[in-house]
Each structure stands twice: as structure tokens, then as C-alpha cells.
Amino acid sequence: MGNTTWQSRWTVVRELAPGGECCTFLVRRAGGAKGNGSAASAHASDELCVLKTLKDKTSPERRAMMSHEAAALHTLDHPGVARLVESNAVKFQADDELYLVREYVPGKDLDAFAGSAPVPLADACAVVRPILDTLKFCHARGVVHRGIKPSNVILRDGKLHKPVLLDFGLTFNRDPFRTVDEEGGRHVEDRFIYLPEDTTRGADRKTDLSDLTQCAGLLFFLVTNQQPQTLIDDRDRKPHQRDTAARRIGRLDPPQRDALIQLFDVAFSDDASRRWQSADSLADAIDRLVNPLAPKVEDRLAGRARTIRQRLGGNPEVTRQQAGDRLAKEVVGCVSETMNAVNAELKDVLSVGLLLSRPKQGTKKLSMNFIFSHRNDGKRRLECAVSTVLENQEMVLVAECLGRSGEVARVGLFAPDSPQVLRTAIEAFLLDTAEHFANGVA
Numbered sequence: 001m002g003n004t005t006w007q008s009r010w011t012v013v014r015e016l017a018p019g020g021e022c023c024t025f026l027v028r029r030a031g032g033a034k035g036n037g038s039a040a041s042a043h044a045s046d047e048l049c050v051l052k053t054l055k056d057k058t059s060p061e062r063r064a065m066m067s068h069e070a071a072a073l074h075t076l077d078h079p080g081v082a083r084l085v086e087s088n089a090v091k092f093q094a095d096d097e098l099y100l101v102r103e104y105v106p107g108k109d110l111d112a113f114a115g116s117a118p119v120p121l122a123d124a125c126a127v128v129r130p131i132l133d134t135l136k137f138c139h140a141r142g143v144v145h146r147g148i149k150p151s152n153v154i155l156r157d158g159k160l161h162k163p164v165l166l167d168f169g170l171t172f173n174r175d176p177f178r179t180v181d182e183e184g185g186r187h188v189e190d191r192f193i194y195l196p197e198d199t200t201r202g203a204d205r206k207t208d209l210s211d212l213t214q215c216a217g218l219l220f221f222l223v224t225n226q227q228p229q230t231l232i233d234d235r236d237r238k239p240h241q242r243d244t245a246a247r248r249i250g251r252l253d254p255p256q257r258d259a260l261i262q263l264f265d266v267a268f269s270d271d272a273s274r275r276w277q278s279a280d281s282l283a284d285a286i287d288r289l290v291n292p293l294a295p296k297v298e299d300r301l302a303g304r305a306r307t308i309r310q311r312l313g314g315n316p317e318v319t320r321q322q323a324g325d326r327l328a329k330e331v332v333g334c335v336s337e338t339m340n341a342v343n344a345e346l347k348d349v350l351s352v353g354l355l356l357s358r359p360k361q362g363t364k365k366l367s368m369n370f371i372f373s374h375r376n377d378g379k380r381r382l383e384c385a386v387s388t389v390l391e392n393q394e395m396v397l398v399a400e401c402l403g404r405s406g407e408v409a410r411v412g413l414f415a416p417d418s419p420q421v422l423r424t425a426i427e428a429f430l431l432d433t434a435e436h437f438a439n440g441v442a
Helices: 039-046 060-075 110-114 121-140 208-224 243-249 254-267 279-290 297-312 316-346 418-438
Strands: 010-015 022-029 049-054 084-087 099-103 153-155 163-165 178-180 187-189 350-357 365-374 381-391 394-401 404-412
Touching: 010 049, 049 060, 060 084, 060 099, 110 153, 110 208, 121 153, 121 163, 121 208, 121 279, 208 243, 208 254, 208 279, 243 254, 254 279, 316 350, 316 381, 316 394, 316 418, 350 418, 365 418, 381 418, 394 418, 404 418
Parallel strands: none
Antiparallel strands: 010 022, 022 049, 049 099, 084 099, 153 163, 178 187, 350 365, 365 381, 381 394, 394 404
16 A cells, blocks of 8 residues: 555554545554553554545545545534544645544444335334434534435444434535546446536535435435435436335325325425425424324424413513404404405495505504595595504504594403404494495595
8 A cells, every 4th residue: 555644643454345436444543653551542542443545646626525524524523423533634735645534433334224125114214313413413514415325324333313424525526426437537427316406506506405305315215225316207206206116105004105205295396495494394204204293393383482472471561462463463354354245245336445554563553544436436435544542451443534533342452252343343334434435425
């Protein structure tokens, strides 16, 4: 192997399966790099690690890839990410041979774990669910993996609930799915799932959504033993709609089958804006595959919001405003229904229009201006207004028409019959005003 910048520090135990762009070795610290002789440093010297070097040591792109991977691993201190031990990849523009050393994660990758048969749905969910927690951690720190596939996930010690993400090199790579065929110099494809955004340039290529779609692809791979490859095939089918995959998904119990199909319908949309938009939302869907009674994300949020409401409910002014807001919404709904009914019945002779100042939370007044118009005589118009006003523990409905104003109804904010009293008053007001208009009072 010749003298290198890392050989004096690390001893090769054996060469591991070669990667596409790297030579990979199982290593331990060389005898001269044991540290201070303490028991802790002696233990560290015996620790197995994985060392990566580049096959093409001069390629600026491949050197930058390794630099970005080292930077990503340095940023990510999480049990779901292989720990960075050391690297000289910050010198990616120098002439040194770059290398990266990460912790060795004992266990099978998902290719070996899956074998040649579908994995039970519960086991597949147990594997993918914690990967989403890892992605949430990564995304919060600005790191997008972009190369999630079965060979890049190791089950630590063979435990389903301890998947570890490997190979963060594609956080940089301009074209993650093409490599050079050394014999003919032509491009060949090596893809787990091809996404439309992988062919674009700029920031759109580093979207969190790609990671989520690839993670859904892992779930698909485990439960069907098929690779998704493309979002849409030449027969306009998504991965889960293709013959073998559809047949295997169809063997699940109907509730789980239907929920899984819905999950994949969203995950494999060719429109990224229609896919899963957060690790939490996809994790929520996976939780409910295994436990249909698990609360949805929005239900959990609503529960916390209700707790906050209860705390605020002890404030009399807040409680009064909340009751007033609810009644104001009842008024708006009643006005709309009544106007629609009047216009539907009298559409050939009369129309009623409305200018509404919609209530905002905490406001004390809702104003509505009505315009009654004759269909065949545009000059015949009648304008009037209705307002709601909060007075202590009551809501007052006040009408103004033809220069006169008066109270139409007064209801208690907390009285159970208040909505119906307001509805009756509004219906009577609108119909009485329409009748006055019909009698020529304008």
C-alpha cells in the first residue's frame, strides 16, 4: 500500500468490501499511537474502526466529498450516526492523501438483514422509525444525507431499534447516482431510488424531502424486498403499484394494507410538495401502521393547546372574549345561510349583498352592512347595518336602517339558547327589511 499519511497511525486488520469511490479497511490504532499508557488509552488503541481512502486520490470532486463527509460527521453527535474518530480531509485542496476514520459499527446492513424475503411490517417499522429521529437531528443541523439506501444503514449489534446511518459523502456530490465505468469511460447508474430533484441544480437538490422519500423507500424495500428505483415507471405506476410489490403488500391485513398504501401514495408523489414534509409527519404515519390508536401529531398538538386554553380560562376577560368570539361566528354563519335562502327564493326580483367586517379574536364588535337591490331597477337600493357589541356578560345585536337604530336581540354569553335566539332575530330582521323594501320603502 506504500507509505501514507495514515499508515503510521493505523494498522490494517483487513480490507472490507470496496465502496464505489473508496477503499475501506477495518483498522485499529498503531502501536506507536496508544496515547499516555493509561487503561483508557490502551482500550482505545484496541478499538476497531473503519478507515476510508479515495480510489481516485486526485479528483477535486471526490476530495471535496470526503471533506464534506468529515465535516458532517464532526457536526453530528448522535447514536444513529457513525462517530467520526479522525480525518485529515480538511486538506482537500492540498496534495496529501485524504483519509477518514469512523467508529466500526458491528452488525448487518439492511441488504443482509432483508435477505431475499419481505420483512414483517412490524420489524420494518421498528427499523425505519428511529432513522427518522436521526434525520430530524441531522436536518436541524443543516445536514442532508441524500444517499439513504439499505447498504448505508447498519443495525448496531443486530438490534432492529438501533439503525446507524453511514456514508454522508453525498451531502456534497453533484451527481449521486452516476459513477464512471473505468473500462469504457461511460456513465453507469447505481441507484436505490431516483428522484426528480436529483437532476436539478442549486439549493433544490439539498432538500430535506429527498431524505424522507428515501427513508420511505427503505420501508418499501423491507416490506416488499423490492427496490423502488423510480417514482413512476414506464406504465405510470408508483413503486407500490407494481406487480410483485402490490402482491406482497396485498397480503397484509386490510387496515395495515390500506394505511401502508396511503403512506406510499404520499411518499412517492413525483411532486415534492405533495410528499411527506417532515420527519415527524412520516414517523407519525409509521407509528399508526403498528398502533392504529396512536394519536396523530395534530392530535397531540391539540391536546397541548387545550391545556394552555384551560390555564388561560381562569382569566375572566379571556373567557368572556372567547365566548363572544364563538357567538360572533354563529352570527356570521346565520347571516350567510339566511342571505343565501333569500337570494335563492327572490333571485329574479331581489338580491341581498353583504359587506362584513370579520371578527378577530378579542374584538368586541362585528359589523355587517347589507345592500338590498332590485334586479330590474338598479336605482332602487336600501342600505342597513347590524352590529354585535359585548356588554359585560351579554352580546347585544343592534340594527340600523332608514336612519333609525334599535336593539334586535340581547343574549347571555354563556346561555345555552343564545345561538338559537340570535338566529331567530337575524332571520326576522333580514326578512322584515326585505319586506319593507318590497313595499317601496327605500
